Amino acid sequence: MSTEITVTVNGTEHTASVEPRLLLAHFLRDVLDLTGTHIGCDTSQCGACTVHLNGEAVKSCTVFAVQANGSEVKTIEGVADGETYSNVQQAFWDEHGLQCGFCTPGMIMTTEALLKQNPNPTEDEIRTGIAGNFCRCTGYQNIVNAIGVAAKAGR
Amino acid sequence: MPVTTFGESVRRTEDPRLITGRGKYVDDIRLAGMAHISFVRSPYAHANIKNIDTTAAANAPGVIAIFTGADLQEQLGGLPVAWLLPDLKQPKHPPLAFETVRYVGDAVAVVVADTPYQATDAAELVEVDYEVLPAIVNAERATKDGAPEVHPEAPNNIGFDWSIGAGDWDEVIKDPDVIVVKEEIINQRLIPNSIETRGVVADFDPGRENLTLYTSTQIPHLVKMLYAMVTGTPEQKVRVIAPEVGGAFGSKLYLYAEEVVCGIVSKQLGRPVKWIEARSEAYIATTHGRDHIGVAEMAGKKNGEILGIKIDLYANLGAYLSLFAPLIPSYFFGLMLGGVYKMPNISCHVYGVFTNTTPVDAYRGAGRPEATYVVERMLDRFAAEIGRDPVAVRRKNMLASHKNGRTVTLGVTYDSGDYKANLNKALEMFDYPAFRAEQRTARREGKLLGVGLCTYIEISGAAPSAVASSLGAGAGLWESAAVRVHPTGKVTVYSGTSPSGQGHETAWAQLTSSELGVPMEDIEILHGDTDQGQFGTGTFGSRSVAVGGAAIHKSVTKIIAKATIIAAHIMESDPKFVTFEGGSFAVEDIPDKTMTFQEVAGAAYGAANLPPGMEPGLDETSFFDPTNFTWPYGAHIAVVEIDQDTGKVDLIRYVAVDDVGNVLNPMIVDGMLHGGIAQGVGQALTEAAVYTDDGQLLSGSMMDYAMPTADIFPKFESDRTVTPSPVNELGVKGAGEAGTIAASPAVMNAVIDALSHLGVRHMNMPATSEKVWRAIQDAKETQRAARAAARNPRKQGS
Numbered sequence: 001m002s003t004e005i006t007v008t009v010n011g012t013e014h015t016a017s018v019e020p021r022l023l024l025a026h027f028l029r030d031v032l033d034l035t036g037t038h039i040g041c042d043t044s045q046c047g048a049c050t051v052h053l054n055g056e057a058v059k060s061c062t063v064f065a066v067q068a069n070g071s072e073v074k075t076i077e078g079v080a081d082g083e084t085y086s087n088v089q090q091a092f093w094d095e096h097g098l099q100c101g102f103c104t105p106g107m108i109m110t111t112e113a114l115l116k117q118n119p120n121p122t123e124d125e126i127r128t129g130i131a132g133n134f135c136r137c138t139g140y141q142n143i144v145n146a147i148g149v150a151a152k153a154g155r
Numbered sequence: 156m157p158v159t160t161f162g163e164s165v166r167r168t169e170d171p172r173l174i175t176g177r178g179k180y181v182d183d184i185r186l187a188g189m190a191h192i193s194f195v196r197s198p199y200a201h202a203n204i205k206n207i208d209t210t211a212a213a214n215a216p217g218v219i220a221i222f223t224g225a226d227l228q229e230q231l232g233g234l235p236v237a238w239l240l241p242d243l244k245q246p247k248h249p250p251l252a253f254e255t256v257r258y259v260g261d262a263v264a265v266v267v268a269d270t271p272y273q274a275t276d277a278a279e280l281v282e283v284d285y286e287v288l289p290a291i292v293n294a295e296r297a298t299k300d301g302a303p304e305v306h307p308e309a310p311n312n313i314g315f316d317w318s319i320g321a322g323d324w325d326e327v328i329k330d331p332d333v334i335v336v337k338e339e340i341i342n343q344r345l346i347p348n349s350i351e352t353r354g355v356v357a358d359f360d361p362g363r364e365n366l367t368l369y370t371s372t373q374i375p376h377l378v379k380m381l382y383a384m385v386t387g388t389p390e391q392k393v394r395v396i397a398p399e400v401g402g403a404f405g406s407k408l409y410l411y412a413e414e415v416v417c418g419i420v421s422k423q424l425g426r427p428v429k430w431i432e433a434r435s436e437a438y439i440a441t442t443h444g445r446d447h448i449g450v451a452e453m454a455g456k457k458n459g460e461i462l463g464i465k466i467d468l469y470a471n472l473g474a475y476l477s478l479f480a481p482l483i484p485s486y487f488f489g490l491m492l493g494g495v496y497k498m499p500n501i502s503c504h505v506y507g508v509f510t511n512t513t514p515v516d517a518y519r520g521a522g523r524p525e526a527t528y529v530v531e532r533m534l535d536r537f538a539a540e541i542g543r544d545p546v547a548v549r550r551k552n553m554l555a556s557h558k559n560g561r562t563v564t565l566g567v568t569y570d571s572g573d574y575k576a577n578l579n580k581a582l583e584m585f586d587y588p589a590f591r592a593e594q595r596t597a598r599r600e601g602k603l604l605g606v607g608l609c610t611y612i613e614i615s616g617a618a619p620s621a622v623a624s625s626l627g628a629g630a631g632l633w634e635s636a637a638v639r640v641h642p643t644g645k646v647t648v649y650s651g652t653s654p655s656g657q658g659h660e661t662a663w664a665q666l667t668s669s670e671l672g673v674p675m676e677d678i679e680i681l682h683g684d685t686d687q688g689q690f691g692t693g694t695f696g697s698r699s700v701a702v703g704g705a706a707i708h709k710s711v712t713k714i715i716a717k718a719t720i721i722a723a724h725i726m727e728s729d730p731k732f733v734t735f736e737g738g739s740f741a742v743e744d745i746p747d748k749t750m751t752f753q754e755v756a757g758a759a760y761g762a763a764n765l766p767p768g769m770e771p772g773l774d775e776t777s778f779f780d781p782t783n784f785t786w787p788y789g790a791h792i793a794v795v796e797i798d799q800d801t802g803k804v805d806l807i808r809y810v811a812v813d814d815v816g817n818v819l820n821p822m823i824v825d826g827m828l829h830g831g832i833a834q835g836v837g838q839a840l841t842e843a844a845v846y847t848d849d850g851q852l853l854s855g856s857m858m859d860y861a862m863p864t865a866d867i868f869p870k871f872e873s874d875r876t877v878t879p880s881p882v883n884e885l886g887v888k889g890a891g892e893a894g895t896i897a898a899s900p901a902v903m904n905a906v907i908d909a910l911s912h913l914g915v916r917h918m919n920m921p922a923t924s925e926k927v928w929r930a931i932q933d934a935k936e937t938q939r940a941a942r943a944a945a946r947n948p949r950k951q952g953s
Contacts, residue, residue: 036176
């Protein structure tokens with residue numbers, strides 16, 4: 001059984017026939033070949049698969065592709081403006097906010113949404129804001145720094 | 156990016172691809188005709204396989220093939236062990252079990268299908284008839300008579316019985332004036348949890364009979380060699396590629412069953428296959444760490460002088476020996492029991508014990524965190540017993556500074572260190588007297604505030620191969636590097652190290668740039684592909700810069716030497732009058748005679764005017780085998796505040812002063828330390844693998860295993876002292892594991908310190924709210940009983 005869906009991803013409209021059980025994360029990775037969205041767990045804990053669904057950060061392993069039908073999705077591949085990085089991407093680079101890079105796409109997508117909601121977060125608000133995303137490499141310190149720097153750059 | 160210098164915080168060259176979603180991890184590899192694999196794993200910790208019925212699964216949509224352990228028994232061989240202790244029991248470790256399963260997660264069959272969903276669906280339909288056997292998970296209980304037997308080859312489940320020591324502990328404690336403290340030390344089992352799970356793409360080319368194995372590993376070259384050995388494949392027919400690796404922490408340091416199975420299945424089917432480990436699978440199928448049960452004792456005098464340490468340990472090996480499993484709780488543990496102290500008497504006995512659990516092997520720090528925890532926890536326990544400040548006890552027993560080797564109690568030689576200066580720097584940053592004053596005030600107000608220290612030392616830079624071999628290593632532990640200068644003067648470096656987030660591409664380019672005077676963007680760093688470069692060892696044990704970096708330095712040195720001769724020849728001078736600085740060769744005292752590095756590279760390949768007898772080209776390979784390990788050390792200080800009513804521990808301050816020798820890229824080193832500290836704090840406060848008595852992993856998902864999140868940490872305050880290592884010409888020691896080693900004891904010492912006035916002296920990790928709350932209640936009860944007894948002494952006697 002398949003269902004036809006149309007999803008706009010990073011500004012491009014895609015129509016595909018998918019199984020109803022197909023996760024949005026797998027749709028992005030395996031159907032559209034947008035492999036920047038990573039999958040780090042199977043219980044919606046790690047946040048590596050975070051994307052924006054109609055402007056809100058969601059864990060794309062917890063959304064069925066069919067639920068995204070008619071929606072706008074933004075993934076890590078759509079964050080930079082051509083070769084110009086977003087403030088968040090730039091700050092992650094400048095502040096060494098990543099090591100192995102596997103959690104990074106999800107962390108950046110969460111941060112983009114966080115700063116949209118709260119452009120001027122305190123350190124505590126940053127730490128709470130990214131508590132749904134696991135990083136095993138950085139101890140979060142330089143991620144928190146990067147988010148602070150990105151917030152400042154956005155003001 | 157211009158030419159860089161050693162010691163500069165250069166931004167990472169890896170990051171542009173990683174912040175834009177262009178990194179290519181194993182799961183991002185798509186090959187034409189690629190099929191997908193799902194493993195059928197045992198739900199029982201111990202059982203005999205009576206029958207496997209694959210009929211229903213074979214008829215499921217998309218299924219291409221199903222193989223059981225019995226089907227592939229001949230081709231798969233047995234998984235290897237690379238560290239052999241005397242009398243080590245080595246039960247056969249089949250990649251797919253075919254008679255008996257020995258832990259939950261032991262794979263028994265493999266399903267190949269067109270899509271991952273189909274493979275997973277069909278794996279559910281494989282019916283395995285198990286005869287369930289009694290299981291054992293606790294390493295100490297496993298050694299007792301009557302315990303279930305994991306392997307017939309290992310009576311009482313003892314895989315090895317190993318001791319190390321010096322001095323005479325029994326003699327020390329005969330003295331009635333000697334104070335001995337004793338505690339049960341449980342270093343709980345941890346689950347590494349790199350955010351990228353493991354994964355393999357195996358691509359057998361039936362025409363050339365070559366196998367390419369893409370795998371998320373720290374050791375591509377060793378995987379290649381070991382795969383060839385266990386499967387009987389000619390080594391030159393195997394190519395292993397470690398693409399982007401999303402974290403490892405020791406858990407990707409072995410030849411795994413899935414790598415062998417995927418390779419063999421690809422060969423059987425003549426097409427590429429992919430296996431990506433689900434997180435729930437990673438919890439049971441990827442190695443775990445730690446899991447020690449021991450009794451530790453420390454002896455000393457009332458004046459604070461420590462006379463010795465003793466530990467009797469049961470180290471859980473899990474169901475099979477993983478590649479380095481025998482090393483971790485033996486030498487990497489026992490050799491560290493002297494810490495940074497004089498410690499004249501050491502007694503260590505370790506049983507390595509088989510149980511019906513996931514195999515246990517290296518996890519960040521690997522043996523050294525466990526040892527440091529024993530030493531540092533027992534030191535504080537001893538200090539409390541004699542009523543002295545733990546800082547004073549540390550100072551009293553610390554080794555004196557040395558620059559070029561000091562042989563310590565167990566016979567190893569620490570490379571260099573000024574341990575007291577390092578501790579002093581940390582204490583100054585922290586302002587220890589001010590904290591103690593604050594703590595007194597807090598206690599008067601009924602608050603629970605505590606400080607904990609850890610002054611650690613560790614073994615890094617593995618390893619001098621001959622020494623390692625004498626201790627049981629089955630492979631050389633040197634590192635290699637090839638530096639290839641192209642005719643245009645651009646440079647490609649191939650390193651045998653293989654990163655999983657450490658930033659090798661940046662660090663190696665920075666090192667090469669600083670030495671050759673070539674801009675970083677002109678240098679390409681290759682790694683993790685066994686067909687692109689010579690054999691190498693890999694990335695683990697904080698070895699990459701100290702051994703791999705030193706190998707690059709060696710090759711660069713050879714390049715400069717050859718280029719100098721060429722430059723001298725062309726400039727009609729003698730090499731001894733030619734200097735090389737900032738990428739330019741010059742003849743001393745003749746200002747207009749210079750050649751750029753790029754011009755010399757062109758001349759080396761043009762070969763029109765080379766010194767007589769010199770071979771063309773500028774391409775050097777080196778193998779660096781160090782003469783000693785390196786020994787990073789440091790002082791970490793943690794402060795916790797505990798909620799009286801809930802037992803919740805808040806880590807409110809963390810100061811770290813590490814000495815990792817010279818530092819190539821401070822930004823990267825700081826980042827590694829932060830991550831290490833977080834993992835150590837995780838062990839102290841949140842993480843624990845928990846099994847039921849019948850071997851079911853209760854903490855088998857990220858919902859149940861408490862991974863530390865950003866909101867539990869304060870901002871770490873870190874600094875350094877620098878004592879260059881004499882072991883390598885770069886003076887570096889390694890920084891990958893320091894944070895993890897230091898943090899668990901520092902935090903636990905802080906927790907106990909916060910509760911010490913209530914009479915609490917020890918607690919095992921993790922210090923969860925429940926455990927701390929119970930300790931507070933027990934301590935209060937004890938105090939109440941003591942007060943009651945004091946009020947009414949007669950009643951107590953009746």
